[in-house]
Amino acid sequence: MTPLSRASALEERTGVPGLSNHRRRISIEVSGSGVRVSGFYLHPEKSRFLFVFGHGAGAGMTHSFMESMAQKLALRGIASLRYQFPYMEEGRKRPDQKPVLLATVRSAVREACKLDGSLPILAGGKSMGGRMTSLALAEEPLSEVRSLVFFGFPLHPPDSPSTERAIHLSHVTVPMLFLQGTRDKLADLKLLEPVVKKLGKLATLQIVEGADHSFHVPRSLGKSDDAVLDHLSDVVISWTSRVVA
DSSP states (O other): OOOOHHOOEEEEEEEOOOOEEEEEEEEEETTTTTTEEEEEEEEETTTTTEEEEOOOOOTTTTSSHHHHHHHHHHTTEEEEEEEEOOOHHHHHHHOOHHHHHHHHHHHHHEEEEHHHHTSEEEEEEEEEEHHHHHHHHHHHHHEEEEEEESSOOOOOOOTTOGGGGGGGGGGOSSSSEEEEETTOOTTHEEEEEEEHHHTTGEEEEEEEOOOTTOOOGGGTOOHHHHHHHHHHHHHHHHHHHOOOO
């Protein structure tokens, strides 16, 4: 077990100018496994929503994208619970088997409800974290989750276009927001756009011109990565405010 997972309920100031909030280090028990994973609960003083935020396959919850996005969302009134999947907690490179990943998502959602049951719960995440969240809801709906947010839905492996990974989305019954870059090699927009259209009113696709799977953009476009993250967080709060009553 890492020092972070042992440091349950330790409060820290974020140090972000203009943002009066705290980040709490927590430990989450993954249901049915006896395993505990680390989490970061970032809670602005005036929160409107709580986002259960899963990481991608190759980087954990402390990755710069995860950290920056959590801060951007907090500035807009969205609290977040970032959490590790067990393989990342233990320093392994290969992701856990699907049942373990889905159990971790469900356990994180339950933990979020314990942290603040008064806030509407959003869930999703970066790449794999988002996909595993949608799989969890498709297989066993989580009544607490009001909507899903995907930061780069991994529709297929690089250079292997397919829509198999999206089949389960037809079983998701809450609104879904897809945030995708035009240079994302894990989501050919010619394939993703029809998938989103088929999902009807439950799905919204927001395209980020020039962004890759990590939401980096070429300098030639005149936008910084920080500006892109601001745009993403603006879209999330605007969309969430409309779809979550």
